[in-house]
Amino acid sequence: MMAKPESQESNEALEHRRVLYLLGEAVEKLVRLRQVLARQRVFVEAGNEKPEYPSVIDPLSKALEKQSQRLAINSARIASFLRRQPLSEEERVALRGILQSVINVVLGFHEALILLPRETVEPQVFRVLRDCFKEEWKPTPVIMTNALTSYEYRIEDVLVNLDIGQGELEEWTRLLRGFTRGGSILAQAFLDRDNPLAWAVLSHEYGHALDPDKGVSKKIVYGDGEVEKEIADGDPKVKWVSEIFADFVAARVFGPASQVPILLLEMSRPSLMKIRDEAPSHPPTTVRLGLVREYLKELNVGTGGFEEVFEMYNFDYARKVSALEEPERSKRKELGEAVGKFLQSHIAAVAAKVGSLKLCPFGNQQLDHARELQKQLQSDLPVSSLRQTPIDRMLAELNSLVESKADRERVYEVLSGFNEVPATSAEILTAGWLYKLGSFEERLKQTFPEAGSKREADVDEYGKYLARTDELLLRSIELTAVHAEIMRG
Amino acid sequence: MLLSEIDIARRLVDPDEKKRLIITPIVNAREQFGPSSFDVHLSTDFHQLENLNRPYIPLDEKHSAEWEAKYTKKVVLSADSKEGLYLHPGEFVLGSTLEYFRFPDNLAGRIEGRSSWGRLGLLVHATAGFVDPGYAGALTLELSNVGRLPIELKPGLRLAQVCFFEMSTPSLIPYDKKHGAKYFGSPGVRSSLAHADPEMRKILSPEWKPQ
Numbered sequence: 001m002m003a004k005p006e007s008q009e010s011n012e013a014l015e016h017r018r019v020l021y022l023l024g025e026a027v028e029k030l031v032r033l034r035q036v037l038a039r040q041r042v043f044v045e046a047g048n049e050k051p052e053y054p055s056v057i058d059p060l061s062k063a064l065e066k067q068s069q070r071l072a073i074n075s076a077r078i079a080s081f082l083r084r085q086p087l088s089e090e091e092r093v094a095l096r097g098i099l100q101s102v103i104n105v106v107l108g109f110h111e112a113l114i115l116l117p118r119e120t121v122e123p124q125v126f127r128v129l130r131d132c133f134k135e136e137w138k139p140t141p142v143i144m145t146n147a148l149t150s151y152e153y154r155i156e157d158v159l160v161n162l163d164i165g166q167g168e169l170e171e172w173t174r175l176l177r178g179f180t181r182g183g184s185i186l187a188q189a190f191l192d193r194d195n196p197l198a199w200a201v202l203s204h205e206y207g208h209a210l211d212p213d214k215g216v217s218k219k220i221v222y223g224d225g226e227v228e229k230e231i232a233d234g235d236p237k238v239k240w241v242s243e244i245f246a247d248f249v250a251a252r253v254f255g256p257a258s259q260v261p262i263l264l265l266e267m268s269r270p271s272l273m274k275i276r277d278e279a280p281s282h283p284p285t286t287v288r289l290g291l292v293r294e295y296l297k298e299l300n301v302g303t304g305g306f307e308e309v310f311e312m313y314n315f316d317y318a319r320k321v322s323a324l325e326e327p328e329r330s331k332r333k334e335l336g337e338a339v340g341k342f343l344q345s346h347i348a349a350v351a352a353k354v355g356s357l358k359l360c361p362f363g364n365q366q367l368d369h370a371r372e373l374q375k376q377l378q379s380d381l382p383v384s385s386l387r388q389t390p391i392d393r394m395l396a397e398l399n400s401l402v403e404s405k406a407d408r409e410r411v412y413e414v415l416s417g418f419n420e421v422p423a424t425s426a427e428i429l430t431a432g433w434l435y436k437l438g439s440f441e442e443r444l445k446q447t448f449p450e451a452g453s454k455r456e457a458d459v460d461e462y463g464k465y466l467a468r469t470d471e472l473l474l475r476s477i478e479l480t481a482v483h484a485e486i487m488r489g
Numbered sequence: 490m491l492l493s494e495i496d497i498a499r500r501l502v503d504p505d506e507k508k509r510l511i512i513t514p515i516v517n518a519r520e521q522f523g524p525s526s527f528d529v530h531l532s533t534d535f536h537q538l539e540n541l542n543r544p545y546i547p548l549d550e551k552h553s554a555e556w557e558a559k560y561t562k563k564v565v566l567s568a569d570s571k572e573g574l575y576l577h578p579g580e581f582v583l584g585s586t587l588e589y590f591r592f593p594d595n596l597a598g599r600i601e602g603r604s605s606w607g608r609l610g611l612l613v614h615a616t617a618g619f620v621d622p623g624y625a626g627a628l629t630l631e632l633s634n635v636g637r638l639p640i641e642l643k644p645g646l647r648l649a650q651v652c653f654f655e656m657s658t659p660s661l662i663p664y665d666k667k668h669g670a671k672y673f674g675s676p677g678v679r680s681s682l683a684h685a686d687p688e689m690r691k692i693l694s695p696e697w698k699p700q
Binding site for chain 2: 422
């Protein structure tokens with residue numbers, strides 16, 4: 001038998017990982033949506049809302065149940081895949097199809113959550129944003145949306161579309177700028193209400209709020225003098241730069257984890273959207289990812305632990321591009337090259353502008369802290385703080401205190417080695433991502449036990465893992481805020 | 490055997506991970522270590538049973554997430570909130586420690602109030618101040634005011650202290666392995682799960698008759 005060429009083997013390994021990520025996303029989105037509905041049912045049944053709502057919750061729950069059953073019926077196939085047991089080509093295709101269809105149903109259903117009572121975001125969202133943006137943070141509302149991606153919009157734009165009078169609009173604008181950054185509102189997917197790991201995306205959206213009217217981006221593209229002139233809001237070059245500006249802001253405050261939620265979401269979509277405009281508003285994500293990686297390198301921030309997701313995204317993107325028909329495929333390639341070339345000539349200016357902002361920067365030290373915290377999370381502990389003194393040194397010093405009958409001050413001095421330093425929100429969430437990326441495969445195996453096992457496949461098993469991770473991270477964000485407050489005295 | 494501060498400290502860095510006591514976060518060791526105890530801070534979340542919409546706590550009540558949403562008032566204070574939670578005379582509320590604990594299987598604990606707060610009439614537990622070996626989680630505080638003036642509470646206050654007892658032998662069924670360990674791993678306040686006790690289920694079953 002001939003050995004497989006190296007590139008084929010590597011592609012097969014990448015494809016296995018890609019389907020693994022797809023499985024993780026399918027199960028996660030399914031259980032999170034079920035959690036949203038369970039929470040809504042509690043809210044409604046506790047008598048806080050009108051009885052009409054169960055008529056929406058029930059059919060949605062039933063439809064989700066069908067998807068859970070679909071995974072359960074295919075659990076033997078999934079279990080074999082997870083354990084790298086051989087699957088025929090037909091089985092592999094069937095598995096991919098099942099996972100994609102579960103995801104598609106869940107993605108579509110998220111839109112229907114608009115029919116349910118509107119919830120508010122978790123208060124920790126604001127702690128995270130305040131922590132990351134320091135002096136640049138201005139209280140900005142965060143609302144929940146039935147869209148699956150986070151976004152930022154300006155309330156003025158909504159008012160303009162409402163066709164209200166110019167005088168009234170100016171008055172509103174003045175009023176709104178007083179209490180939100182640039183009149184901005186940030187929106188977060190319902191699905192991610194309790195999922196702090198997804199909140200990293202909000203740092204990108206707040207990056208847009210730091211570029212009101214795209215004034216920063218306009219200056220970068222056209223220079224100071226030109227900005228006085230009327231530059232159309234829809235100018236594609238300005239829009240591309242504004243996206244990169246927001247990406248760099250997110251990378252500056254969150255490091256490599258800032259990219260992960262959007263990459264995973266895009267990977268879960270079945271295909272690439274058709275390019276409708278000659279110049280779309282967002283640069284291709286592969287281009288953005290490439291520039292962010294360069295930027296992180298320039299900042300000397302490592303990406304270890306995240307490289308696989310980045311590589312996987314590029315693999316998935318290439319796969320989706322190759323599935324396109326001509327001329328769409330060439331159009332996409334040309335667009336990517338043109339946008340990439342254009343942005344390359346502006347990234348130095350974007351990086352300089354981001355560097356001038358008074359943010360809480362994420363550097364290698366934060367990444368090291370996050371790796372330490374990841375170990376705590378693995379041990380099922382909150383990750384709100386870090387101890388500075390190693391255990392063996394503390395033990396030696398404590399033992400010496402007893403032997404030497406040390407005086408009070410010396411005892412206090414040694415005990416002070418137990419003092420922990422509060423972690424930043426970005427460190428906590430990066431630790432969460434490192435933990436999740438390193439553990440989700442094993443948890444999927446527990447969710448889909450081997451054939452012949454006494455346990456049956458149960459997606460709720462994965463739900464417990466997600467809920468526990470959420471719980472510890474949310475609590476840690478809370479604890480670190482109190483810890484810092486006590487230290488401030 | 491009641492542990493001294495140095496022994497508490499040594500248990501925090503025990504080279505054997507299974508015997509190690511975990512307390513996190515430790516904010517200010519100088520303030521928190523007492524001669525034979527470790528001071529703990531008040532956290533941000535509070536639960537209180539609603540009394541406006543029901544006359545008593547019936548045993549046969551069906552506890553569920555809906556039940557909790559309906560009958561438990563939950564308050565979360567922000568770390569830097571200007572206003573605190575006002576505990577009025579005679580009021581009872583559940584709070585929790587900021588600190589998350591993990592007890593090894595040969596160490597038990599007791600949570601007690603601090604004298605300064607006791608003198609104001611604040612109790613930190615009603616009856617359940619004991620912590621089993623093997624327990625992990627924040628400690629729930631059963632806060633009540635037996636004084637005559639309302640007490641303002643804020644996150645970060647050093648309200649209570651925990652003392653530690655070395656067991657004569659390690660427990661063979663520590664709390665983490667105990668059947669029906671209801672509060673294990675809770676990072677914050679958890680309301681009563683009395684209804685989950687097996688004898689409660691038996692008493693509440695329609696077939697049950699007193700002997």
